[in-house]
Amino acid sequence: MAPRIEQTVHDTRMYACETRVVAGLGSINLIPSELERCGIQRPALVVDQGIAEAGLIEQWLPTEVACIEPRIICPMNPNLQQVQAGVDTARPKGCDGVLIVGGGSAICMGKAIAICLVNHGDLLDYEGSEKIDKVSFMHSRPSYFEVLIVTAASAHHLRTYDGRIRLRSFTSFSPSLDAISHACESLWSRNRSLITDGLAEKALETFLTRLPAALNHRELDALQDIMEASSAANLACGNTGLALCHAMNASPDVALPHGYVNGCLLTAVASFNRPFMDERHQSMVDRLPSLFAEIGWQAKFAKGEVDRDTTELFVNASRDHPFRNNNIRSSSGESIQYDVLLS
Ligand SMILES: [Zn+2]
Numbered sequence: 345m346a347p348r349i350e351q352t353v354h355d356t357r358m359y360a361c362e363t364r365v366v367a368g369l370g371s372i373n374l375i376p377s378e379l380e381r382c383g384i385q386r387p388a389l390v391v392d393q394g395i396a397e398a399g400l401i402e403q404w405l406p407t408e409v410a411c412i413e414p415r416i417i418c419p420m421n422p423n424l425q426q427v428q429a430g431v432d433t434a435r436p437k438g439c440d441g442v443l444i445v446g447g448g449s450a451i452c453m454g455k456a457i458a459i460c461l462v463n464h465g466d467l468l469d470y471e472g473s474e475k476i477d478k479v480s481f482m483h484s485r486p487s488y489f490e491v492l493i494v495t496a497a498s499a500h501h502l503r504t505y506d507g508r509i510r511l512r513s514f515t516s517f518s519p520s521l522d523a524i525s526h527a528c529e530s531l532w533s534r535n536r537s538l539i540t541d542g543l544a545e546k547a548l549e550t551f552l553t554r555l556p557a558a559l560n561h562r563e564l565d566a567l568q569d570i571m572e573a574s575s576a577a578n579l580a581c582g583n584t585g586l587a588l589c590h591a592m593n594a595s596p597d598v599a600l601p602h603g604y605v606n607g608c609l610l611t612a613v614a615s616f617n618r619p620f621m622d623e624r625h626q627s628m629v630d631r632l633p634s635l636f637a638e639i640g641w642q643a644k645f646a647k648g649e650v651d652r653d654t655t656e657l658f659v660n661a662s663r664d665h666p667f668r669n670n671n672i673r674s675s676s677g678e679s680i681q682y683d684v685l686l687s
Pocket of ligand 1: 448525526590606
């Protein structure tokens with residue numbers, strides 16, 4: 345009989361994806377049928393404040409979606425009280441799902457509202473991973489910003505990506521910078537695997553080659569490519585976990601847009617991590633400065649935006665943060681301060 349193979353478990357990584365991605369020009373018009381498919385009858389609409397104020401819901405979404413009530417407006421970086429107010433608005437209406445139109449803030453707020461709608465106790469009871477079994481998420485992404493459909497009723501996940509309605513004037517660069525940071529963070533995370541590298545590399549290569557055409561010339565095919573690359577980057581970092589950029593960007597006391605801060609940190613974190621990265625990935629992040637020059641992004645904080653106190657907020661936020669422990673290069677508070685923030 346052949347000898348038994350060694351029973352030791354070596355370093356393991358996990359990849360799981362239950363997200364249904366619907367991509368293509370015009371895919372936003374499929375939201376009503378996708379809601380129906382998920383069995384959501386009374387959704388609450390959670391909308392990014394900027395999108396709502398610019399009248400883009402009426403402009404973008406099919407009429408039957410644009411008129412959904414209640415409409416809960418999400419400010420930048422919402423807090424627990426604002427989430428609770430959303431829950432108090434949606435609960436009496438018997439909402440059985442949440443449709444989210446917006447970026448990170450709206451998505452987080454909408455998911456939090458959905459969790460509270462179908463689970464007992466306080467939102468903070470569900471902090472951490474593997475705590476929730478009663479809610480699943482379906483999302484779609486009509487622009488830089490995401491439309492995310494969240495429901496308690498279905499196990500399917502959905503994203504639709506429709507490049508037509510990406511608006512440069514409205515968004516500046518923040519969401520694209522965040523998407524680029526998601527691909528990079530996956531590539532310099534400890535949890536990366538061949539599968540996540542496949543997604544993150546393709547996403548980053550697409551940003552490097554297609555973002556100027558999308559942002560500077562609003563070419564439809566390029567916009568669509570950026571949508572799909574953003575989705576691929578999310579699927580990559582959703583599995584690897586995020587790293588140093590997002591760890592430093594975790595302070596609730598820094599009142600700057602999430603994507604903007606990541607964009608300011610990105611090249612510095614890339615140089616910090618570079619010696620620990622694959623040669624192939626090094627050559628990709630080396631192309632970031634010329635991409636940023638091409639799209640007119642200065643890639644660092646504006647003068648006076650970050651002082652000694654803010655620097656401390658960044659460093660303190662990252663202390664013992666799981667994202668920082670997931671970063672390929674270990675760091676001390678001091679090394680971050682000098683190598684990353686003040687470079
Ligand atoms: Zn992010």
